[in-house]
Amino acid sequence: MSAFSRFTPLVSSLPSTIPFVGPEAIERQRGRSVKARIGANENGFGPAPSVLKAMSEAATGVWKYNDPENFDLKQALARHLGTAPENLAIGEGIDGLLGQIVRMVIEPGLPVVTSLGGYPTFNFHVAGHGGRLVTVPYVDDREDLDGLLAAVRQEDAPLVYFANPDNPIGSWWDADSVVAFAKALPETCLLVLDEAYGETAPAGTIPSIASLIDMPNVVRTRTFSKAYGLAGARVGYVISTPGTAQAFDKIRNHFGMNRIGTAAALAALADGDYLTEVLGNIAASRDRIAGIALKNGLQPLPSATNFVTIDCGRDAVFARAIIDRLMEDHGVFIRMPGVAPLNRCIRISTGPEADMALLEEALPKVIAAIGDKGQ
Amino acid sequence: MSAFSRFTPLVSSLPSTIPFVGPEAIERQRGRSVKARIGANENGFGPAPSVLKAMSEAATGVWKYNDPENFDLKQALARHLGTAPENLAIGEGIDGLLGQIVRMVIEPGLPVVTSLGGYPTFNFHVAGHGGRLVTVPYVDDREDLDGLLAAVRQEDAPLVYFANPDNPIGSWWDADSVVAFAKALPETCLLVLDEAYGETAPAGTIPSIASLIDMPNVVRTRTFSKAYGLAGARVGYVISTPGTAQAFDKIRNHFGMNRIGTAAALAALADGDYLTEVLGNIAASRDRIAGIALKNGLQPLPSATNFVTIDCGRDAVFARAIIDRLMEDHGVFIRMPGVAPLNRCIRISTGPEADMALLEEALPKVIAAIGDKGQ
CATH class of the missing domain: 3.40.640.10 (Type I PLP-dependent aspartate aminotransferase-like (Major domain))
Structure with missing residues (x-):
C-alpha cells in the first residue's frame, strides 16, 4: 500500500494501532447489533x-x-x-x-x-x-x-x-x-x-x-x-x-x-439536580451489577466509578470468552482489562435497568455455555 | 507566572500566540456586539x-x-x-x-x-x-x-x-x-x-x-x-x-x-439541493459585496470562495482603520490579510441580505470618517 515516503522516522515506526475498538466496529465485524451498550463507560442514563x-x-x-x-x-x-x-x-x-x-x-x-x-x-x-x-x-x-x-x-x-x-x-x-x-x-x-x-x-x-x-x-x-x-x-x-x-x-x-x-x-x-439524580442511578446500577456478579459466582471489585470490574476468578481466556459470548449470543457489549493480572476480570459499565436486565439474563447462560472450556 | 519547568525546549520556545482572534473575543475587548458576522468565512446562510x-x-x-x-x-x-x-x-x-x-x-x-x-x-x-x-x-x-x-x-x-x-x-x-x-x-x-x-x-x-x-x-x-x-x-x-x-x-x-x-x-x-441553493446565495452575495466595494471606490478582487477580498488601494493602516471602525462604530465584523502586500486589502465573507445591508450602510460612513488619516 503506497504511503508517502518521507514521514518522520518516529511516525514511520509507529503501528496503526487503535487504543480501543468501538462497539460499532464490533457490530460490523460480527454482524450483530449491540442491545446493551455497557462496555465503554459511557453513561446510558444520558444527559439532562x-x-x-x-x-x-x-x-x-x-x-x-x-x-x-x-x-x-x-x-x-x-x-x-x-x-x-x-x-x-x-x-x-x-x-x-x-x-x-x-x-x-x-x-x-x-x-x-x-x-x-x-x-x-x-x-x-x-x-x-x-x-x-x-x-x-x-x-x-x-x-x-x-x-x-x-x-x-x-x-x-x-x-x-x-x-x-x-x-x-x-x-x-x-x-x-x-x-x-x-x-x-x-x-x-x-x-x-x-x-x-x-x-x-x-x-x-x-x-x-x-x-x-x-x-x-x-x-x-x-x-x-x-x-x-x-x-x-x-x-x-x-x-x-x-x-x-x-x-x-x-x-x-x-x-x-x-x-x-x-x-x-x-x-x-x-x-446540579440532574447530576445528583444520575449519580444516584449510577450508584444503584453498581449495586445491581455487583449483585448479578455474585449470583453467578463472580467477585465484584469495589468501584468509585460508573463501572464495576468483576474478578472472574480464572484466567484471561475465561474472561475473554465471557466478553465474546455476551456479545455474540446476546448483544451485550462489555470490555475487559488488557494486561495480566487485571485481565482475569471483566468490566461492566453502569446503565439503565433494561441493560441490567439483559445482562442478568445473559450472564448465567454464557457461563454455562463456556463451562470449563475457558479454563 | 509559574509553569511546569520541564516542557520540551521546543514547547518552551513557543509563544502563546493564537492564529485568529475570534469575534467573541473582539466583542469582549470592545464591549460591542457583532451585528454582522462576516469576518471568519463562516456561512451565514446556515445548514440545511x-x-x-x-x-x-x-x-x-x-x-x-x-x-x-x-x-x-x-x-x-x-x-x-x-x-x-x-x-x-x-x-x-x-x-x-x-x-x-x-x-x-x-x-x-x-x-x-x-x-x-x-x-x-x-x-x-x-x-x-x-x-x-x-x-x-x-x-x-x-x-x-x-x-x-x-x-x-x-x-x-x-x-x-x-x-x-x-x-x-x-x-x-x-x-x-x-x-x-x-x-x-x-x-x-x-x-x-x-x-x-x-x-x-x-x-x-x-x-x-x-x-x-x-x-x-x-x-x-x-x-x-x-x-x-x-x-x-x-x-x-x-x-x-x-x-x-x-x-x-x-x-x-x-x-x-x-x-x-x-x-x-x-x-x-x-x-444536494440545499447545497445548490446555498451556492447560489453565496455567488449572489459575492456580487453584492463587489457592488458595495465599487460604490465606495474600492476594488473587489475576483473570488472563487465564500468571501470577497477588496483592494482598498492604500496601505495597511487604511485597511486596518476600515476594519476597526466597521466593528467599533457599526458592529460589522470583517478581517484582513496579515502580511504585505496583501494587507492593503480587507476580506468580507458572504452572508444573508441583512448583513449585506448593514455593510452597505456602514462602509461609506466609515470611509468618510477615516478621511485621509489612514493614508
Whole structure:
C-alpha cells in the first residue's frame, strides 16, 4: 500500500494501532447489533433534559465557529470549581488533552511512568511521541502510589500518569494520599491526575481544588463524558496553575471545540439536580451489577466509578470468552482489562435497568455455555 | 507566572500566540456586539433544515462516543466523491488535520514551503513542530505555483502547502495547473492541497479525484465548515492514497470526533439541493459585496470562495482603520490579510441580505470618517 515516503522516522515506526475498538466496529465485524451498550463507560442514563434543550437551541448557530478562547465555559467552570478561568484549559475530551500534555513534555526516548494496565490511550500518545513507558504493576488491584513515585525518581521521569478513581479497575485512593503523592514528586515531573470518574467517587476521594492549585507540575484532567453523559460531545478540561494551563495555547487546535458540545457542557454544569439524580442511578446500577456478579459466582471489585470490574476468578481466556459470548449470543457489549493480572476480570459499565436486565439474563447462560472450556 | 519547568525546549520556545482572534473575543475587548458576522468565512446562510433535523435526532445519543472508525461518514464521503473509504481520513476540521499532517512530516529545523500571507493556522502548526517556514510571495494576488515548486526544490522541503481556491485572497488556479504542479513536485515532498473552498469555485478549478488519487505525496483537505455551513460542527477530511490516509491512524485522537457534528455532516452530504441553493446565495452575495466595494471606490478582487477580498488601494493602516471602525462604530465584523502586500486589502465573507445591508450602510460612513488619516 503506497504511503508517502518521507514521514518522520518516529511516525514511520509507529503501528496503526487503535487504543480501543468501538462497539460499532464490533457490530460490523460480527454482524450483530449491540442491545446493551455497557462496555465503554459511557453513561446510558444520558444527559439532562435541560442539556438536550440547550443543544437544540444551539443547533441553528452551528454555522459559527466556537469561541476559540472558550470564555463562557471557562467562566462557568471556574465558578463551579471555585478557581479562576486562568487555571483552566479546554480540549476535545481528556483523550485530546492527554495528547497535548504528552507532546508538551516528551521527546523521543524520555521515560514516562504509568501503571501496568492503566489507560491505553495515554500509552498510545506516549508511543506517538516516542516516549519510553515505564510501568508499575497494580498492588491489590489499586495503582501503586509508592511504586509510581519510586519509578519517577529512579528514571528521573518528566511525566507520570495516575487516575483517581482508576480505570479499568474502579479502585481509588483517598484525597490525602493523592496530595501526599503529588507533593512527594520532584518538581521536574509533571503529574497527570486523571479525574475522569471524579464525580462518581465517594466523599474524601478527590483532593480539594486548593490543595493542588499552586503546583505547576500537576494537571488534573476532567470530562463531561462520564457523570454528565456527554461522551459524544467531546468536552474535557485541565486544571493547573495559570502558567501551565496557558502552555496549552501554544499547541492546541484553537478552533477545535465544537459549538453544540460546548453548549451542552454549559447547560450540564448548570443542572446540579440532574447530576445528583444520575449519580444516584449510577450508584444503584453498581449495586445491581455487583449483585448479578455474585449470583453467578463472580467477585465484584469495589468501584468509585460508573463501572464495576468483576474478578472472574480464572484466567484471561475465561474472561475473554465471557466478553465474546455476551456479545455474540446476546448483544451485550462489555470490555475487559488488557494486561495480566487485571485481565482475569471483566468490566461492566453502569446503565439503565433494561441493560441490567439483559445482562442478568445473559450472564448465567454464557457461563454455562463456556463451562470449563475457558479454563 | 509559574509553569511546569520541564516542557520540551521546543514547547518552551513557543509563544502563546493564537492564529485568529475570534469575534467573541473582539466583542469582549470592545464591549460591542457583532451585528454582522462576516469576518471568519463562516456561512451565514446556515445548514440545511434537513441537517438541523438530523442534529436534533442525534442529540439523545450524545451519551455515546462517536464510532472511532468514522465508518458511516467515510462510506458516504466515498460514494459522494467516487473513491474508496480507504482513501479517506476524518478529523476535527481542516485545522486539526493540518496539525496531524505537520506532525507526521516535520522535525525541528526541516523546511516547509507556503505562500507569504497564506493560512496562518498552517504556519502555527509548523512552528509548533519546529519547522522552518520558507515563504513564497503571491504574484498578481495569486499563490505562485512556479515559485512554490522552485522553493521546494531548492530547500528539498518535505512539505508544501497550497490552497485552491486561496485564502485570504479568494484567487484560484485551474485544475490542470494544479495537477501539473502536483506531478512536478518531488515524491519526497508532501503537498497539502487545501480545498476548503472547493465547493464555491467555478467549474474547472478543482482537479478530479482520479487525477491525484494515486499520488501518496498528495493530501487534499476538505471541510464541512464553509459551503455546508457547519463550522461549529468540526468535521473535515483528507483524501489521499490508502497508505497515506491510514497513516493518520497512527497519531490521531481516535475518539476525537463529536457525534452531533458527524450526524450533521452525513445529513449535509445527502442534501444536494440545499447545497445548490446555498451556492447560489453565496455567488449572489459575492456580487453584492463587489457592488458595495465599487460604490465606495474600492476594488473587489475576483473570488472563487465564500468571501470577497477588496483592494482598498492604500496601505495597511487604511485597511486596518476600515476594519476597526466597521466593528467599533457599526458592529460589522470583517478581517484582513496579515502580511504585505496583501494587507492593503480587507476580506468580507458572504452572508444573508441583512448583513449585506448593514455593510452597505456602514462602509461609506466609515470611509468618510477615516478621511485621509489612514493614508
